[in-house]
Amino acid sequence: MSRVVAETDSPPPPSSFIETMPFHELRQAADHGSIQGGVASPTLGQLLKRVGDVRKEESGDETPVHERVIDLGDSNPEHQSLPFVLSFNNLTYSVKVRRKITDSLLFRRRNPRTKVLLNDISGEAREGEILAVLGASGSGKSTLIDALANRIAKGSLKGSITLNGEALESRLLKVISAYVMQDDLLFPMLTVEETLMFAAEFRLPRTLSKSKKKARVNALIEQLGLVNAAKTIIGDEGHRGVSGGERRRVSIGIDIIHDPILLFLDEPTSGLDSTSAFMVVKVLQRIAQSGSIVIMSVHQPSYRILGLLDRLIFLSRGQTVYSGSPMNLPLFFSEFGHPIPDTENRTEFALDLIRELEGSAGGTKSLVEFNKSWQLTKQSKNKNQNQNLEIEREGLSLKEAISASISRGKLVSGATDEYNSSSSSMVPTFANPFWVEMAVLNKRSVTNSRRMPELFGIRLGAVLVTGFILATMFWQLDNSPKGVQERLGFFAFAMSTTFYTCADALPVFLQERYIFMRETAYNAYRRSSYVLSHSIVALPALIFLSLAFAATTFFAVGLDGGLSGFFFYFLIIFASFWAGSSFVTFLSGVVPHVMLGYTIVVAILAYFLLFSGFFINRDRIPPYWIWFHYISLVKYPYEGVLQNEFSDPTKCFVRGVQMFDNTPLGEVPYATKVKVLQSLSSSLGVNITPSTCVTTGADVLRQQGITELSKWNCLVVTVAWGFFFRILFYICLLLSSKNKRR
Structure with missing residues (x-):
């Protein structure tokens, strides 16, 4: 284990991003002064000096009382303890489709009432890796992400989804995971820093001080590459704000503020230029290396983005046509009889071939069947390795993995090391009591209203x-x-x-x-x-x-x-x-x-x-x-x-002759009204004068x-x-x- 000593007069980093960063990345980050999170950005010389101090400590030197050890983790994935593995097997999901009344009976028989969006999808995603789901529009990418994120109603989805071999409870999944939608849903009049700060106040427990939450936000802003845009409003059509790539990174930031174990993203690079898209996926890689499982859908990644991905799943009309490492794509398609030219992007070639097969008579059936046989051949070659991996997984319970993740610094909406018999009891359903939530919501609403006074002004x-x-x-x-x-x-x-x-x-x-x-x-x-x-x-x-x-x-x-x-x-x-x-x-x-x-x-x-x-x-x-x-x-x-x-x-509202108002007698002379009133008085036996009150309130x-x-x-x-x-x-x-x- 690499260990670094930090002085206690600066608060420790509020997340595990720096703690699990490999040393070569830590060295590179130190060159640019990008290590934050409550600790003053160290220079490379200061960082190496701290590493030297730790080595002295390990050789027998005493560590001063005013110093604290921060674990940076091990850069070797094989030595990481208690990793998370999300497995999904035979996921099938279908929906009912509406058909025209004018359709013939023969057409109705040939076309079933249901449309299969996912057809027997299996795979796994591991801690420290990015799993990307690829395919053309309508292939089922977003549906698979929704299925893994428990965004499909119970009973509609068939198959199993487990984390470290245990079924995920809905309550626990909500706490340890985050979902980033395709659209950037943000308040336009809040700044980047305010947006992330409100997210921190919602998702981080009230036991954390204001300064620690602020340090967490600053560290996240640094990691997301949003330092220059921290004081800029998000903006909308009528207010100039941050760029599209920065908006996307802010959307990711508000969902990872609590350092989730599982992170789902629906096409996070959609609508971005190649540079912005690469920066977004680079951020996701850092998040994965911090001890999270990152699963995202992507339409057509560039060559640079492909180099950041660890696992791929290609879908075609709800079926798996490839599942494995990006490095195995050339071998896979070469054995299928369609080798990838050296000058072409691997994913572009694969997607073009899949579209071509979809338009053919037999569809992608041949590719789906070849993928199944290819996966079986690959598993038989690695049988011993897989057996060892299964042994390792069997000894790793979900409760122990979450406990280890929390002890490494995962915030997970206020989780603690103290837990009961079930893994879901380790984390609270909500990070804060309702009065704290109300106070934060009130503050955010008032801030938004204050930034747009014209709305109340128009109403007034x-x-x-x-x-x-x-x-x-x-x-x-x-x-x-x-x-x-x-x-x-x-x-x-x-x-x-x-x-x-x-x-x-x-x-x-x-x-x-x-x-x-x-x-x-x-x-x-x-x-x-x-x-x-x-x-x-x-x-x-x-x-x-x-x-x-x-x-x-x-x-x-x-x-x-x-x-x-x-x-x-x-x-x-x-x-x-x-x-x-x-x-x-x-x-x-x-x-x-x-x-x-x-x-x-x-x-x-x-x-x-x-x-x-x-x-x-x-x-x-x-x-x-x-x-x-x-x-x-x-x-x-x-x-x-x-x-x-x-x-x-x-x-009094009606007196004497006023009783004739709003009647046909209302236009006759006053003297005539008095005579009529006298005649009416004698008939009724009641003296009614022009000043007598006839009608009160x-x-x-x-x-x-x-x-x-x-x-x-x-x-x-x-x-x-x-x-x-x-x-x-x-x-x-x-x-x-x-x-x-x-």
């Missing part, structure tokens, strides 16, 4: 403009019958507007949907933490918008109630914003498309307004539609503000059918609707974000 502007228009249209309403009708119209429009302005919450989750699915698929945080954080972060903006709308309209319209009335008016508007935001958030979890979501939101809110009781009283609604009246979100805030406005028993409420709930009950019901839709949003996330194929 819309609320202020709407409030200004309503204030000027309904300026200082009087207490006449027309004033009553105008108040009813103002309240109906104001309450429905608060719900319509919440529609901007629809794209918020839709933009984060796939980031959320990627992060929760491998237990970065709980879904409940996300829902609670999403709700808490929305509250300050809703409070500010409610106060702005209430202050703009209450006093300008001349609503009743004074300060207490204004306070309730503000609360009911806030409750409406809360319920509307929760409702739209729930729909965003159900509907995956923005335009479809807007259409549904506008339609449903229109129905809510229709059945709220403004256009038609409750007692006039047909019995078969009355249920919609009670689930209308607009009903309860509308009734609440009406009771807040018309609850004063001393306030309570009468208005009875006319509108608002007699069931008090205004405070309406407020409570509105708030409860908000919580109800948040719970539905959580259930929707549980059911629809499994991130697995069916």
Whole structure:
């Protein structure tokens, strides 16, 4: 073992990348000053001096107390202790396909109802190596990666997948593995360093100090080659940010921040130039050498990338046409009768030949059969070696391998050396408790919102403009019958507007949907933490918008109630914003498309307004539609503000001759109205003068059918609707974000 002594006044590296780096790479890294992770970048002379100090120690010299030994590992793979081996045998996966109704019966019989995407795939991947899955588009590369990463629903996949001979539990796999999707799903307004830091706070345990997490991020930035881009935002179409290759390396970084044992990647070089693609695979090689198993799909690797790969699996229409080392490709195809020219890229030749065979009458059947016989011949030649390897694997349990990996410095989402009888109990399901997850999620959301203030500014502007228009249209309403009708119209429009302005919450989750699915698929945080954080972060903006709308309209319209009335008016508007935001958030979890979501939101809110009781009283609604009246979100805030406005028993809204307003007698002269009023008084036996109060606020409420709930009950019901839709949003996330194929 090579050993290096580092001084304790610098914290030790937070990962095992440096600890397992072969000495020749360590020497090269020292030449460029690239060893970081909490330790000051040493020069080559300092590094060699430390190696010399260790050799003195091994020869009998005493080591000073202020120095610490860091194990760099052994560069000889045969001497590495307790390696991981991921084996998969006879993987078969098929899906149902839809066929046209116009297809003939003969066509239906010749074409089965299912399509086989994986057909009896077997192989293995080892610690310290990169296994690459190659093939043309539609060959089953991504499907095989998904199968190995447990991204196919249980029961759909046939075959076995084992790690060190033991079946992998779903819970354990989520903790010790990571999956890098083909698309770079990142928050555009966060910098590279912030993106990785948030990933560290999610995936690394809270027992690690802030400085150690920061050191881990710095070491990872150095390893990914992102030092110059650390302070640059990710960027999107409207904001210039990092390059495509840097984005891809950041995507890899957020998934390996916890130093996973298994790393799956779906075409990590897709869309990159040859240099960027080579740098990405070079990073993956370092990750593998740190003690991980790296499995990736790649479409067509270059010659340089091929030199970094350890094992290859070529697929054609779900079948294996080659499995083995890249070095054996020339021999394989030479024995098949198609030797690879020295001037051609091996993988390009292989893929071209596979495509040519796929277009022939017999397809790739001959190549598939030849691969099976070739593999059997190869295994018989290496029978003794394979027996020794099997003996070594039998003595290596998964629990011992994970324990050894943790002791070597693997972070693995807060795993410890203390474990129980099962290997899955060695690591927690989540690295942090839910309140820590909420705090990190809140911080990330606030950071994103602060970087894009125009989003809240536009929403605030819309609320202020709407409030200004309503204030000027309904300026200082009087207490006449027309004033009553105008108040009813103002309240109906104001309450429905608060719900319509919440529609901007629809794209918020839709933009984060796939980031959320990627992060929760491998237990970065709980879904409940996300829902609670999403709700808490929305509250300050809703409070500010409610106060702005209430202050703009209450006093300008001349609503009743004074300060207490204004306070309730503000609360009911806030409750409406809360319920509307929760409702739209729930729909965003159900509907995956923005335009479809807007259409549904506008339609449903229109129905809510229709059945709220403004256009038609409750007692006039047909019995078969009355249920919609009670689930209308607009009903309860509308009734609440009406009771807040018309609850004063001393306030009169219709006096004497005003009772003829809004009737055919409303246009006759005043004197005629007085005579009609006198005649009506004598007929009824009640003295009704022009100043007699005929209709109070309570009468208005009875006319509108608002007699069931008090205004405070309406407020409570509105708030409860908000919580109800948040719970539905959580259930929707549980059911629809499994991130697995069916």
